[in-house]
Amino acid sequence: xxxxxxxxxxxxxxxxxxxxxxxxxxxxxxxxxxxxxxxxxxxxxxxxxxxxxxxxxxxxxxxxxxxxxxxxxxxxxxxxxxxxxxxxxxxxxxxxxxxxxxxxxxxxxxxxxxxxxxxxxxxxxxxxxxxxxxxxxxxxxxxxxxxxxxxxxxxxxxxxxxxxxxxxxxxxxxxxxxxxxxxxxxxxx
Amino acid sequence: xxxxxxxxxxxxxxxxxxxxxxxxxxxxxxxxxxxxxxxxxxxxxxxxxxxxxxxxxxxxxxxxxxxxxxxxxxxxxxxxxxxxxxxxxxxxxxxxxxxxxxxxxxxxxxxxxxxxxxxxxxxxxxxxxxxxxxxxxxxxxxxxxxxxxxxxxxxxxxxxxxxxxxxxxxxxxxxxxxxxxxxxxxxxxxxxxxxxxxxxxxxxxxxxxxxxxxxxxxxxxxxxxxxxxxxxxxxxxxxxxxxxxxxxxxxxxxxxxxxxxxxxxxxxxxxxxxxxxxxxxxxxxxxxxxxxxxxxxxxxxxxxxxxxxxxxxxxxxxxxxxxxxxxxxxxxxxxxxxxxxxxxxxxxxxxxxxxxxxxxxxxxxxxxxxxxxxxx
Ligand code: SF4
Ligand code: SF4
Numbered sequence: 001x002x003x004x005x006x007x008x009x010x011x012x013x014x015x016x017x018x019x020x021x022x023x024x025x026x027x028x029x030x031x032x033x034x035x036x037x038x039x040x041x042x043x044x045x046x047x048x049x050x051x052x053x054x055x056x057x058x059x060x061x062x063x064x065x066x067x068x069x070x071x072x073x074x075x076x077x078x079x080x081x082x083x084x085x086x087x088x089x090x091x092x093x094x095x096x097x098x099x100x101x102x103x104x105x106x107x108x109x110x111x112x113x114x115x116x117x118x119x120x121x122x123x124x125x126x127x128x129x130x131x132x133x134x135x136x137x138x139x140x141x142x143x144x145x146x147x148x149x150x151x152x153x154x155x156x157x158x159x160x161x162x163x164x165x166x167x168x169x170x171x172x173x174x175x176x177x178x179x180x181x182x183x184x185x186x187x188x189x
Numbered sequence: 190x191x192x193x194x195x196x197x198x199x200x201x202x203x204x205x206x207x208x209x210x211x212x213x214x215x216x217x218x219x220x221x222x223x224x225x226x227x228x229x230x231x232x233x234x235x236x237x238x239x240x241x242x243x244x245x246x247x248x249x250x251x252x253x254x255x256x257x258x259x260x261x262x263x264x265x266x267x268x269x270x271x272x273x274x275x276x277x278x279x280x281x282x283x284x285x286x287x288x289x290x291x292x293x294x295x296x297x298x299x300x301x302x303x304x305x306x307x308x309x310x311x312x313x314x315x316x317x318x319x320x321x322x323x324x325x326x327x328x329x330x331x332x333x334x335x336x337x338x339x340x341x342x343x344x345x346x347x348x349x350x351x352x353x354x355x356x357x358x359x360x361x362x363x364x365x366x367x368x369x370x371x372x373x374x375x376x377x378x379x380x381x382x383x384x385x386x387x388x389x390x391x392x393x394x395x396x397x398x399x400x401x402x403x404x405x406x407x408x409x410x411x412x413x414x415x416x417x418x419x420x421x422x423x424x425x426x427x428x429x430x431x432x433x434x435x436x437x438x439x440x441x442x443x444x445x446x447x448x449x450x451x452x453x454x455x456x457x458x459x460x461x462x463x464x465x466x467x468x469x470x471x472x473x474x475x476x477x478x479x480x481x482x483x484x485x486x487x488x489x490x491x492x493x494x495x496x497x498x499x500x501x502x503x504x505x506x507x508x509x510x511x512x513x514x515x516x517x518x519x520x521x522x523x524x525x526x527x528x529x530x531x532x533x534x535x536x537x538x539x540x541x542x543x544x545x546x547x548x549x550x551x552x553x554x555x556x557x558x559x560x561x562x563x564x565x
Binding site: 012013 | 253254256257258260261324328331334341342343344345346349351359360361362363364382383386387390391392393394396479480483
């Protein structure tokens with residue numbers, strides 16, 4: 001190929017590339033303006049973990065130590081004592097070091113009473129790494145702030161503005177498709 | 190201590206220059222260091238140095254219980270995170286004798302192929318970035334973002350979801366999942382022609398890629414290459430065909446192969462693989478029941494019977510195998526990962542020597558190593 005033909009080929013190629021780019025210029029922007037407009041994180045997404053308390057303010061957690069046992073990074077530390085009134089145990093200490101957490105949600109999978117859950121909150125970044133060492137008060141606080149959360153046992157749950165805890169509608173549940181299809185079929189018939 | 194592999198200047202020789210490429214070089218895809226001797230523009234010697242990202246996976250995994258290990262396997266090839274979980278899970282499933290429901294197999298396959306597309310998109314974007322083209326990077330990452338969003342909605346994380354588990358998957362899919370995946374496939378098929386126009390069909394790219402870094406069939410086999418690197422050298426080896434796992438026996442697809450073995454062939458194979466992935470996912474979407482079981486019966490304490498098992502899968506970069514030795518306790522006696530990028534990286538001296546220095550970057554991006562998996 002002569003030099004001229006080569007140059008012509010290259011110019012044509014650049015033209016084709018510009019054509020491909022041109023097609024996309026009029027597309028809507030996909031950039032997220034993050035600090036001003038926060039993305040919605042699905043509740044199954046493992047970001048912050050939280051401890052959920054019942055509506056009456058008691059702990060859901062029964063201090064069974066399952067989450068401590070399954071954690072691969074061994075970042076959960078629980079101390080418990082016998083419940084003075086009645087059976088079982090109560091928590092004395094529940095520490096979770098988010099700095100070393102792998103966000104695997106094994107603890108959430110293991111919890112038998114859906115006390116430790118994943119919430120959609122994702123803004124972890126702090127200037128001091130020690131601030132990521134969460135104690136029970138902090139985990140409870142994240143749980144109180146949460147409007148929606150997920151655990152395998154109860155699925156996605158919502159906190160209504162009145163402070164009631166409800167199961168989320170099937171459109172938000174993993175595996176909610178079964179219920180939705182059934183409802184559809186019901187309407188059709 | 191200096192190993193015998195270090196490139197030393199030859200005393201009295203002044204025409205050879207010794208250059209350290211990496212570990213902070215932006216085109217080394219992470220932390221690869223290559224010591225290169227150049228004579229003018231020709232590379233005379235090349236010695237790769239690896240291990241900057243070593244995290245001791247295999248030893249850590251000996252000290253963890255089986256369900257905990259799945260979390261670690263994700264972190265090998267972090268670009269195609271979900272795919273890495275599968276060989277370990279298949280091996281333990283075999284040892285446990287667990288039945289996996291067909292629906293779970295299909296869901297796994299859909300995710301597996303989605304991550305292949307996502308990984309190839311990252312490769313295409315960063316590979317073209319290395320060659321000096323910035324626009325494909327912006328486009329591919331935008332498309333990949335859609336896959337990551339689908340993954341996050343169902344699996345719970347974008348890159349390292351820890352979603353597959355013994356006997357199936359961890360939780361049922363999000364109600365929008367099948368719709369989202371179908372929408373992504375439609376969208377992606379309109380995008381692929383653009384990538385062809387910008388990259389593969391462009392004579393500017395071809396001038397940089399055709400005939401560069403030629404890898405012969407014999408050399409590829411001798412060095413244990415796998416994945417697109419091997420298939421671009423004319424060997425139609427694909428674990429999905431050779432030892433089918435999950436739902437692959439029921440799905441029809443081609444194994445794109447080329448015989449040239451140059452950079453262009455490796456790019457071509459990956460392009461065609463993305464097309465095949467789209468076809469595979471479409472078939473799987475047709476087959477998968479909308480509702481049903483997503484996990485088989487697994488004992489609450491995972492304690493496989495004593496024995497050993499090797500299972501392999503075809504991840505985006507090639508043959509990833511995991512060897513699990515069980516002594517009947519909760520923790521494995523030994524876990525060994527055979528990772529494709531590590532073997533592919535051995536080709537560096539073969540391919541670099543004799544090439545021009547600027548072509549070294551093109552060759553490296555056509556090998557597509559990921560260092561989380563090379564160093565483990
Ligand atoms: S998410 Fe994983 S690493 Fe983090 S606390 Fe739970 S079990 Fe431990
Ligand atoms: S598994 Fe659940 S109930 Fe048990 S200690 Fe952990 S948070 Fe509490």
